[in-house]
Structure formats: C-alpha cells, structure tokens
Amino acid sequence: MTESKKKIQEVKVKTFKDLEEEVVNRDRCVACGACVSYCEVQAFDVITMKENRPQFKSQKNEENCTECGVCYYSCPQTEPILSQVEERYDAGDNLGHIIDFLAAKTMDSIIEKHGQDGGVVSTILRYLFEEREIDGAIVSEYDENLIPIPKIIFDEKEIINSAGTRYSISPQMLPLKDIKNISADILREKGIYNIDAMRLAFVGTPCQLRALRKMHFLNITPAHLIKYGISLFCFENFNHEQLYDILTRETHLTPSQMKKTYIKNNFFIQSKTGEEHEIEIKKLDSAVRSHCLECVDFTGKYSDISVGSSGAPKGYSMIIIRTQKGKELIDAMLKKRYIEEYPISLEELGEWREKKLKNFNRMVSLKSKKKRNRTD
Ligand SMILES: Cc1cc2nc3c(=O)[nH]c(=O)nc-3n(C[C@H](O)[C@H](O)[C@H](O)COP(=O)(O)OP(=O)(O)OC[C@H]3O[C@@H](n4cnc5c(N)ncnc54)[C@H](O)[C@@H]3O)c2cc1C
Ligand code: SF4
Ligand code: SF4
Ligand code: SF4
Numbered sequence: 001m002t003e004s005k006k007k008i009q010e011v012k013v014k015t016f017k018d019l020e021e022e023v024v025n026r027d028r029c030v031a032c033g034a035c036v037s038y039c040e041v042q043a044f045d046v047i048t049m050k051e052n053r054p055q056f057k058s059q060k061n062e063e064n065c066t067e068c069g070v071c072y073y074s075c076p077q078t079e080p081i082l083s084q085v086e087e088r089y090d091a092g093d094n095l096g097h098i099i100d101f102l103a104a105k106t107m108d109s110i111i112e113k114h115g116q117d118g119g120v121v122s123t124i125l126r127y128l129f130e131e132r133e134i135d136g137a138i139v140s141e142y143d144e145n146l147i148p149i150p151k152i153i154f155d156e157k158e159i160i161n162s163a164g165t166r167y168s169i170s171p172q173m174l175p176l177k178d179i180k181n182i183s184a185d186i187l188r189e190k191g192i193y194n195i196d197a198m199r200l201a202f203v204g205t206p207c208q209l210r211a212l213r214k215m216h217f218l219n220i221t222p223a224h225l226i227k228y229g230i231s232l233f234c235f236e237n238f239n240h241e242q243l244y245d246i247l248t249r250e251t252h253l254t255p256s257q258m259k260k261t262y263i264k265n266n267f268f269i270q271s272k273t274g275e276e277h278e279i280e281i282k283k284l285d286s287a288v289r290s291h292c293l294e295c296v297d298f299t300g301k302y303s304d305i306s307v308g309s310s311g312a313p314k315g316y317s318m319i320i321i322r323t324q325k326g327k328e329l330i331d332a333m334l335k336k337r338y339i340e341e342y343p344i345s346l347e348e349l350g351e352w353r354e355k356k357l358k359n360f361n362r363m364v365s366l367k368s369k370k371k372r373n374r375t376d
Contacts, residue, residue: 013069014080016047016056023077024054027290032204033150033174034211034223035071040177041222047071052169074218076210077291085210085217089302089322094364096301099327101356103316103342104334114163116262117309118317120339121203121230122163124305124329127338128201128228129156133329135190137201138226140170146255147240150175152200154186162203165232167261168240169289172204173211176222196221201228205237206300207291213302228325231300233308233318235263235367242287251277264309293370298363305330311359316342318356 016035023029031052039047046065048057054071056062073080090097106112106119108126115122128134136154139162143149148170153159180195192198202212209231215223244255251258253271260270267284269277300306304326305319312318321327333339344352 013067014072014078015065015067015069016054016071017065019072019075019078020055023075028077028294029054030076030205030207030211030289030291031169031171032076032208032211033171033177034074034076034215037173037176037222038070038074038215038220041179042068044068049171049174052171070218070220074211074214074220074223076207076214081214081217085213085302088217089213091301094296095299095320095357095360096297097322099321099323100330101318101320101353102330103312103318104330104339105316105342107337107340110160111163112315114160116163116165117307117312118315118339119163120307120317120319121232122159123338124228124230124307124333125159125201125203126156127329127333127336129159131332134199134201134227135192136198137203138172138175139203140166140172142166146244146258152179152182154190164260165262167263167267168238168243170204172202172208173223176225179222179225196224198225199227200225201230202226203230203232205234206231206297206302206306207234207295209300209302210297228305228329229303231303231306233299233306233310233363234295235298235363236288236292236295236370238284238287239289243284246284246287247279250279250283253277262309296364296368298367299360310363311356313342320360 033049035054036047036049044064044066046061047054072078086092106123108123111119111122125137136152138152140148141151141161148166148168150170150172152175209229212223212229251269257271258269259272262268266281267279299320304323305321307317307319321330
C-alpha cells in the first residue's frame with residue numbers, strides 16, 4: 001500500500017457517536033437540529049431530536065448509520081471546516097463582515113404592534129413573500145405551553161404568529177427534515193414541481209446561522225433551499241423549564257398569563273392584564289444554557305442580515321448588512337417604504353456610526369467576559 005493511501009485510511013471520518021461524545025454529552029449542543037435534518041432527509045433513519053437533544057432513535061437504528069460523517073462536520077460546535085467557513089464569510093473578527101448598518105423600523109402598523117423591537121424581521125419576511133422572492137420561511141412560534149417551536153410558513157398571513165422573541169431554544173434547522181413531505185397542495189399553489197427549486201428564508205440565532213453556513217459550505221441538502229439567512233443578535237439563551245420556573249417564582253404569573261418578555265439590561269415581563277414585571281437579569285443565570293457561555297458571536301456573523309435592539313433608538317431595530325444580497329434587499333425595502341430609516345443628520349452621522357460600532361464591540365467583549373467569569 002502506498003504511503004498516501006495509508007494516510008487516507010488513517011483519517012477516520014467522525015460520525016454521530018463522536019458528535020454525542022464531544023458535543024451533546026458535554027452540554028455543548030445548541031440544539032439547532034442540523035444533524036437530524038440532514039440525516040432524516042437522506043432517510044437514513046438513525047437519529048432524532050427528543051426534548052431538544054439529538055440522539056439515536058434506538059440501538060437498532062444505530063446500526064443504520066452509514067458513517068457518512070455529515071452530521072459531525074455540519075455541526076456548528078465542531079472544529080473541522082470552521083476556519084474555511086469563517087474565511088468564506090470573512091467572519092474572523094468580533095463583528096464579522098459588515099457592508100453597512102442602520103437603525104430602522106417597520107411601516108406596517110400590525111407588525112409594529114406585534115414585533116419585538118422595530119418589527120424589521122417580520123417585515124423582511126413580508127417583503128420577500130410579497131415580492132415572490134421566497135416560497136416559505138423558517139420561523140419560531142409558541143405552542144400552547146409557551147414552548148418555542150420552529151415552523152416553515154408558506155404565507156405572509158402567518159408571519160404575525162411568529163413575531164416577538166422567545167427566550168429559549170427553538171431548533172430552527174429541524175423543520176428541514178420534513179421538507180420532502182410538504183403537501184402537494186402547497187407545492188401546487190407555489191408552482192413548485194421540484195422540491196429542489198423551493199426558496200426559503202431562515203430566521204435564527206447566530207449559532208444556528210453558523211450551522212446553516214457549514215451546511216452551505218458542504219453543499220448539502222436540505223440547506224441548499226435557504227436563500228436568505230437572517231440572524232437575531234443574541235447575548236444568551238435559556239433552558240425553557242428553568243427560565244419559566246424562575247419567572248413564575250418571581251412574578252407569581254403562570255406562563256399563560258404572560259404576554260411578552262424582553263431584555264433591556266434586566267428581564268421584563270408584560271402580563272396579559274397590562275402589568276409590567278422587572279427581574280434582575282442575574283437572577284436568571286442558573287437558567288442560561290451552558291453552550292451560551294462559550295459563545296462570542298453576538299451579532300450573527302454568518303447572516304445576510306442581522307437584526308437586534310442593542311444600540312437602537314426606542315421602537316427601532318439595528319440592522320447589519322453583510323452580503324450584497326442583503327444590501328439589495330434592505331435598499332429595496334427602504335425604497336418601497338416597507339421600513340423607515342432612523343433619521344440622522346449628515347453632521348451627526350460619523351459620530352453616530354462610531355458609537356454604534358463601539359456598542360457592538362462592547363457587547364461582544366461583555367459576552368467573552370461572561371465566559372471567562374463562569375470558567376474561572
Ligand atoms: C434568545 C435570544 C436572545 C436575544 N438577545 C438579544 C440581545 O441580547 N440583544 C439584542 O439586541 N437582541 C437580542 N435578541 C434579538 C431581539 O430580541 C429581536 O429578536 C430582534 O431585535 C428582532 O426584532 P424585530 O422586532 O425585528 O423582530 P420581529 O419582527 O418581532 O421577529 C422576530 C423573529 O424572531 C424569530 N424568533 C423568535 N424567537 C426565536 C428563537 N428563540 N429562536 C429563533 N428565532 C426566533 C421569530 O420567528 C421572528 O421571525 C435576542 C433574540 C433571541 C431569540
Ligand atoms: S448516517 Fe451520517 S448523518 Fe446520519 S448519524 Fe450516521 S454519520 Fe450522522
Ligand atoms: S448539529 Fe446542532 S443539534 Fe446536532 S449536535 Fe450539533 S449543535 Fe446539536
Ligand atoms: S448565545 Fe450563542 S450559543 Fe447561545 S443561543 Fe445565542 S448564538 Fe446560540
């Protein structure tokens with residue numbers, strides 16, 4: 001056997017067993033669902049997601065594993081190919097590639113009422129649907145127990161149910177596992193005769209966008225259907241049960257009595273009867289998911305467009321544009337009055353931009369500090 005052949009044989013492809021050992025069992029899994037979505041679309045019938053934890057369906061199913069390794073390499077929490085993906089998206093520094101950034105808010109009064117901040121994310125989806133740029137969008141909704149569930153929507157009428165922030169895991173890549181089972185009625189209505197022609201937008205947290213880009217880099221199905229990646233800013237996320245235990249203990253509200261939650265230095269809850277409760281953010285520390293403590297991507301470096309409230313004037317969102325496609329989209333939305341830019345005079349613009357960049361960098365360093373404090 002030649003030396004090079006020997007070397008190839010020595011490189012063992014890592015599989016779901018390694019993913020379990022290195023990521024899932026070490027509480028490093030961000031529960032994006034990328035591993036399961038790929039494996040299921042291939043109909044390998046090996047792994048599933050239970051309570052936001054990927055696992056073998058059964059010991060018997062374990063034998064079906066083809067050891068292709070795609071689950072391991074597309075996971076946002078594994079090292080291989082990450083540096084190449086980082087290079088492709090110019091995501092090496094704190095904030096990633098930025099073409100432009102601005103503050104803006106929706107011009108849609110219904111989205112304004114239901115959106116978390118400036119309602120920009122929901123308005124982007126509305127624009128993409130109305131302009132027939134997408135056939136569907138992956139968003140997050142609440143189920144009847146206020147547990148976030150990821151969902152593919154096919155109509156702009158469904159956008160409002162997803163508006164607002166859910167401060168716990170919504171495994172956004174997971175709905176892709178059922179992409180081949182989309183009803184024939186929907187496909188007919190959209191004029192899609194080949195599932196590979198479907199065009200989706202994706203909304204998720206920075207770690208979920210990293211999973212998406214790793215899949216794009218590997219050129220694998222079903223991520224190839226996602227044409228627009230929209231990231232939310234994200235400082236940390238919470239374990240649902242632990243979070244709601246604390247919220248209920250502190251406010252005496254049951255989850256079904258809560259209407260909206262938001263973070264502005266502290267954690268705020270608006271009840272359905274109109275009261276507002278403030279909880280010191282530190283009190284939620286025990287509910288923060290472990291993997292968030294090692295995460296330093298605040299602005300979603302792997303998106304086309306990132307959106308968050310940090311640094312935005314009240315009622316507005318900050319928008320970071322990262323790709324040419326993202327730029328064309330935001331320019332068109334401004335032109336067609338879907339969103340309105342926060343007005344700043346030319347004289348103030350330079351200082352304003354400098355201040356915002358400083359704020360983004362400050363959030364990243366706060367995030368890294370949090371990691372250091374927890375690991376000290
Ligand atoms: C866990 C988490 C932590 C965040 N932390 C910060 C922060 O520290 N600083 C900051 O500036 N912004 C943060 N954000 C983003 C912020 O809360 C808003 O989502 C963002 O400003 C967009 O507001 P909007 O009015 O444009 O969105 P909307 O128009 O209200 O649309 C919200 C979109 O977010 C999606 N979504 C909601 N919850 C989730 C979820 N759990 N996972 C994936 N998608 C979801 C919905 O599907 C919807 O498409 C966080 C978001 C999340 C999910
Ligand atoms: S078949 Fe491939 S994708 Fe599925 S679990 Fe095995 S290695 Fe992972
Ligand atoms: S791909 Fe996502 S769900 Fe699967 S192990 Fe990695 S982080 Fe967890
Ligand atoms: S803090 Fe990082 S790891 Fe945690 S949900 Fe947000 S992007 Fe994902």
